[in-house]
Amino acid sequence: LTCRFGRSSTSHPSNTWVSSHPGLHRYMSYVGAIDQGTSSSRFIVYDDKGKPIASHQEEFRSIQPKEGYVEHDPLVLLQTVQSCIEKVAGQIDVKKLQAIGITNQRETTIVWDKITGKPLHNAIVWLDTRTKQTCLEISKNRDEFREICGLPLSPYFSATKMRWLSQQIKEVRDAITNGSCMMGTVDSWLIWNLTGGKNGGVHVTDVTNASRTMLMNLKTLQWDDQVCRTVGIPKEILPTIKSSAEIYGNISEGPIKGVPIAGCLGDQQAALLGQKCFSEGDVKNTYGTGCFMLYNTGKKPIFSKHGLLTTVAWQLGPKKEPVYALEGSVAVGGSGVKWLRDNLGIIKSASEINDLAAQVEDTAGCHFVPAFSGLFAPYWRSDARGVIVGISHHTNKNHLARAVLESVCFQSGEILHAMNSDTGMTLTGLRVDGGMTQSDLLLQIQADILGIQVERPDNVETTARGAAFAAGIAVGIWEESTVPSQRSTVFQPQVNKAKAEERMKRWKKAVERTFDWLEEEE
Numbered sequence: 263l264t265c266r267f268g269r270s271s272t273s274h275p276s277n278t279w280v281s282s283h284p285g286l287h288r289y290m291s292y293v294g295a296i297d298q299g300t301s302s303s304r305f306i307v308y309d310d311k312g313k314p315i316a317s318h319q320e321e322f323r324s325i326q327p328k329e330g331y332v333e334h335d336p337l338v339l340l341q342t343v344q345s346c347i348e349k350v351a352g353q354i355d356v357k358k359l360q361a362i363g364i365t366n367q368r369e370t371t372i373v374w375d376k377i378t379g380k381p382l383h384n385a386i387v388w389l390d391t392r393t394k395q396t397c398l399e400i401s402k403n404r405d406e407f408r409e410i411c412g413l414p415l416s417p418y419f420s421a422t423k424m425r426w427l428s429q430q431i432k433e434v435r436d437a438i439t440n441g442s443c444m445m446g447t448v449d450s451w452l453i454w455n456l457t458g459g460k461n462g463g464v465h466v467t468d469v470t471n472a473s474r475t476m477l478m479n480l481k482t483l484q485w486d487d488q489v490c491r492t493v494g495i496p497k498e499i500l501p502t503i504k505s506s507a508e509i510y511g512n513i514s515e516g517p518i519k520g521v522p523i524a525g526c527l528g529d530q531q532a533a534l535l536g537q538k539c540f541s542e543g544d545v546k547n548t549y550g551t552g553c554f555m556l557y558n559t560g561k562k563p564i565f566s567k568h569g570l571l572t573t574v575a576w577q578l579g580p581k582k583e584p585v586y587a588l589e590g591s592v593a594v595g596g597s598g599v600k601w602l603r604d605n606l607g608i609i610k611s612a613s614e615i616n617d618l619a620a621q622v623e624d625t626a627g628c629h630f631v632p633a634f635s636g637l638f639a640p641y642w643r644s645d646a647r648g649v650i651v652g653i654s655h656h657t658n659k660n661h662l663a664r665a666v667l668e669s670v671c672f673q674s675g676e677i678l679h680a681m682n683s684d685t686g687m688t689l690t691g692l693r694v695d696g697g698m699t700q701s702d703l704l705l706q707i708q709a710d711i712l713g714i715q716v717e718r719p720d721n722v723e724t725t726a727r728g729a730a731f732a733a734g735i736a737v738g739i740w741e742e743s744t745v746p747s748q749r750s751t752v753f754q755p756q757v758n759k760a761k762a763e764e765r766m767k768r769w770k771k772a773v774e775r776t777f778d779w780l781e782e783e784e
Contacts, residue, residue, distance in 0.1 A: 290309040290310050290311070290358065291358055291360045292309060292355075292358045293307070293308050293360060294306065294350070294362035294733075295726035296343055296366075296452065296726075296729070297725055297726040298343055298364070298365070299366075299529065299550075299551075300367045300387065300388075300389070301321055302319050303339065303346055304318065304320075305346035306350075306726045310740075311746055312727070314721070315354065316354050317350065318345075318346045318349035319346065320345055330391040332387040332389045333385060334384060336385050340451070343452060356518050356521075361524040361525070361733040363734075364449050364523060364526045364527075365527050365725050366449045366471070368388060368471060368474045368528035368529060369388035370386065371386045371423040371424055372385045373437075373443065373445045375437050376444045378460065379460035382437055383427055383431050383433070385451075386426070386427070389593070393425070394417050397415050397417060397422055400415060400493055401415055407489050407492075408565065409565065410480070410489055411479065411486065412480050413474075414642055419475060420447060420474065420477070421489070421495065425494050427445075429494075438496060441498075443499045444465055446500065447471045449467055449471050449528075450466065450501040453523055456513055466503075466510050466511075467500075467503055468504055469483050469505060469576070469584060470532075470574050476489065478503065483577070483584060504526070505577040505578065505580045506525065506527050506531075507577075507733070507735045508580050509523070510522075522733075523733075524733040525732030525733030530556055532728030532729045532732070533548045533696070533725045534556045534576075535575075535731055536695070536724030537719070537724050538745060538747060541558065542560035545558070545692055545693065546694065547674055549670065549696040549699050550595060550596055551597050552594060552595050552596075552638075553696075554589065554590075554591050555590045555678065555681070556573075556575065556587045557587055557689075558585065559588055561586070566588060566684045567683070568680035568684055569642055570588045570680050570684060571588070571639065572588060572589075574587070578735055578736075578742065588681055590638075590639035590674075590678075591638040591639050592638055592670070592677070594633075597634075598670065599615050602663065608662065608663065609663070613700075615666065615667065615701075616703050616704075618660045618664070619663040619664035619703060621660045622661055622664055624661075624664070627652040628661045629651050629665055629669070629768065630665040633646040633647050633649070634648050637776065639676075643777060644780070645780040645781075646780075650662070651772045651775055652772070667707060670708075671704065671711045674708065675708075675712055675766060690715070691716075692714060692715070693719070694718050695718070695723070696722060697723075700722065702753075705718060705753045709753040710756055712755070713755050713762050715752050715753065717750045717752050718750055718753070
């Protein structure tokens, strides 16, 4: 996660954390989780009670060669994961490690040569918007494939990135022609390398990551012939789609050699699982680089009429039925705080935003709409750009800091309202996680805007926890009914409904000011 608001229960003054009570874990089984995110990689080991006992995290830089381009070096992603595993392995009894799960930044696309094992291009990150024109080339109807894959045609998803790579990069075209090309998301790249790479590595993905490519049929859970043909992606270069909880292969080398990789979920689905949102109607929101709200819709996919995405929540075993979800994505969450720190210099650390925002009771009419690269759900406007509106002589840095926090909550509020409309239900509670939720002020603002209770678990890093749960279920350490729970803190709304509705009305007025800033490319 990009921004931190204090330390989580798995943090430490250094990047490595080890339980202070190792004797308590003498007779326990362990499950590990690789958490490969947008700005860092981590490896966490849990005991069979769901308690984290050791962790290491390493950050890395994104590559931004031009406006709208966001890339990662695939080898850096792999190397940071391997380094984290090595650091943690030295702190635990690896013989007790029964399995590991993987969770990862979704949609980010990697292409490599299966003979040399080397990447053919940098990874194109989910935030990247270079494929806007590519989308128009595929179809001018943004809902062309929605009934098949549940997603609108957007630069956000992997399929457009794959098409761009296959058309624009000669090395990729040549590898496709000679049959040595492999494409996939970050999970595929990691699993292939960790299980042997060019020496027998397994090329697989899971249903949650596949559902974010725009190429998977939500009903068959397989690559869709029509979509692949229309987009121009040969199915043979794609990974085999598996469930989220089964043994894909074993670690081929290093300190945990032989340990099975037995769980795999995209990061937001992993957080939904980590929050134990097993029941239809359960909802979680993760506040990280972006914000991602997922609503468990049960065994049948619901296709949104209000700008939300239909996705797979998980499939906890190859013979189990899939569970589906509605999702609303906010592009700028914690990265808005980073912008306030790095671009404007108003704060020196992410946590300082709370101190500034707490000095004022409201924003004095100021609204910050962070449409830095367009708007995601429920608008899906790539022509939008960020605005700060409602400023006056009275506006100061405290008001702007509070407006940045409020922007995260208003965007999440719009998604929740869309979910209520799509499902016909009025949600009464929201489970939250992610680095930003260390801020009590943020969560109180969120409860006030939504008018419902907001529940934060003691350990807010639920993404890795969900990946560990999937792996543990696959190897028999847990069942769905026995997955460990944890305590939480509840925030209740403190403003009346009329005031909350008026604030949302003003926010929507501010959002309208972002529209039509960029001319549509023809």
